[in-house]
Amino acid sequence: MTRRSQLSSACVLLLLIVLLAGRQQAAAKKYAAIFNFGDSLVDAGNLVVDGIPDYLATAKLPYGMTYFGYPTGRCSDGRLVVDFIAQELGLPLLPPSKAKNATFHYGANFAITGATALDREYFVAKGLGKTIWSSGSLHTQIKWLQEMKPKICKSPEECKDLFRRSLFIVGEFGGNDYNSPLFAFQPLEEVHKFVPDIVDSIGEGIEKLIAEGAVELVVPGVLPIGCFPVYLSIFRKQADGYGGKSGCIKDLNTLSWVHNVALQRKIAQLREKHAGAGVRIMYADYYTPAIQFVLHAEKWGMLKQKPRACCGAPGVGVYNFNLTSKCGEPGAYSCEDPSNHWSWDGIHLTEAAYGHIARGWLYGPFAEPAIVETRNHQ
Numbered sequence: 001m002t003r004r005s006q007l008s009s010a011c012v013l014l015l016l017i018v019l020l021a022g023r024q025q026a027a028a029k030k031y032a033a034i035f036n037f038g039d040s041l042v043d044a045g046n047l048v049v050d051g052i053p054d055y056l057a058t059a060k061l062p063y064g065m066t067y068f069g070y071p072t073g074r075c076s077d078g079r080l081v082v083d084f085i086a087q088e089l090g091l092p093l094l095p096p097s098k099a100k101n102a103t104f105h106y107g108a109n110f111a112i113t114g115a116t117a118l119d120r121e122y123f124v125a126k127g128l129g130k131t132i133w134s135s136g137s138l139h140t141q142i143k144w145l146q147e148m149k150p151k152i153c154k155s156p157e158e159c160k161d162l163f164r165r166s167l168f169i170v171g172e173f174g175g176n177d178y179n180s181p182l183f184a185f186q187p188l189e190e191v192h193k194f195v196p197d198i199v200d201s202i203g204e205g206i207e208k209l210i211a212e213g214a215v216e217l218v219v220p221g222v223l224p225i226g227c228f229p230v231y232l233s234i235f236r237k238q239a240d241g242y243g244g245k246s247g248c249i250k251d252l253n254t255l256s257w258v259h260n261v262a263l264q265r266k267i268a269q270l271r272e273k274h275a276g277a278g279v280r281i282m283y284a285d286y287y288t289p290a291i292q293f294v295l296h297a298e299k300w301g302m303l304k305q306k307p308r309a310c311c312g313a314p315g316v317g318v319y320n321f322n323l324t325s326k327c328g329e330p331g332a333y334s335c336e337d338p339s340n341h342w343s344w345d346g347i348h349l350t351e352a353a354y355g356h357i358a359r360g361w362l363y364g365p366f367a368e369p370a371i372v373e374t375r376n377h378q
Contacts, residue, residue: 031089031216032165033107036082037141037205038220039176040113040348041286042169044080045073045096047113047135057328058113058345062311066338066351075113077310077338078351082109082169084358085371089167097144104152107166110141116180117173117201123180132180138173138205145212163213167371170206172220172286174198174259183234188251192258199262206270210279218361218371219267220284221260226252227294229309229319229346246294247307260287264368285366289357290349293342300356302340309346310335321346 036042040058052059064071067078073096074080083093086107094109095102102108116123116134123132136144153159177198181191206217225231226249241250267281274281293300294307311327311334312320325331327345335341342353349357360366 031091031167032162033105034082034086034089034091034094034167034169035107035145035163035214036094036109036111036169037115037138038082038111038169038171038173039115040075040111041172041175041223042080042082042109042111043073043075043096043113043115044082044094044109044111046098046109046111048073049096049098049100057326060328062334063328063345065334073113075348076344076351076354077334079354080351081354081358081361082111084355085167085169085362088358088362097141097148104148108145108148110136110144112136112141114176115141115173116176117171117198117205118177122197126181128180128184131184132176134176138170138201139208142205142208142212145209160213163209164215166214166216168209168214168217169284170209170217170219171202172222173202173205174222174263175225178222178225178255178259182231182252188255191255195255195259195262199259199266202263203266203270206281210270210274210277215277215279216282217280218282218284218367219263220286221263222256223286223290224248224253224256226250226254226256227290227307229307229312229321229343230323232307232319233317233321233323233346246291248291248294256287260285280369282361282371283368284361285368286357289353289360289366290342293353293356297342300342300352302342302352307343308341309343310338310341310350311345319346 048059058075059071059073061071064074065077086093091106094107097108097110112135114133114135116137119137119139120132120134123129149159153162177194178191181194206219209217227246231249231252235249243250264283267283271281293302307319309320311332313322313325313332314320338344338350339352341350344350357366362371364370
């Protein structure tokens, strides 16, 4: 290759790099802020802003060990999906909405551990008050957003403008709602009856946010709960069947699948209803990547194994999970390298798993449509 052709190739390569960088920079600046809602899958510390209760193991090491080096209230060894999304879009990590002396001009994280789609009264009316621990339902979190508006905007019009330029991540919600009847050991036939009410409640929450000015919303489904050590340990005697390749409880995964199908149907209805207003609602998939982690762990750089927690009680059960010695409690220890596990504590995911999911939501294939694809075509 001649000197001139080398220079020409170098110039072309440099031009491509500049163009790609410019495209990524434009994408990063597209959203003015991110507002996130949800439960322990995306709680960035709301549960612990007023102090750490003695019983709360998720606010103790080894939680937070991988990225932060200390516990932040996140139920993982490091970052969560919403953290990866914020960083990829060029925004700072969202502060917990209850944080003192925080600035919320780039958004806020309203998620809190234990959150449900339905308000607590719903479960109390069904005699399930003792099996629900909800410190802030979806609708309570939306109230928190409404109460925060004077801190981030000078007028309702200014807030509406900010919200129109922001990304709203609504969930996931539903996991704790189903836990209420499940942990009361109600028959699965009864648990399935909760699906329409839970999905309708999520739909109502989306409508409230659209009324506030949101036009770009990400709505995640639920995880395949039958693959998680906490359920595999608690329901091992009740389980009717396990996946031959996955080792997951089939009936519990069916419940998750039914919820996700109903949620996607609700999203389709809302898209049609609000199409004229330019509202974009993206369904985000937790289920498919989690199943892939179990079935094809080596593809994602994770250990090829049946569902097993990284942080748990070694020697206690095949899932490394024990209700009396959970991660962060005496007797429990973390594996040496959380990046080769997908399950962190038997209930939540590792930073590595959340990173894979976040990329799938941003660029595909784990979102419909993908967040960045949607924005690049506006």
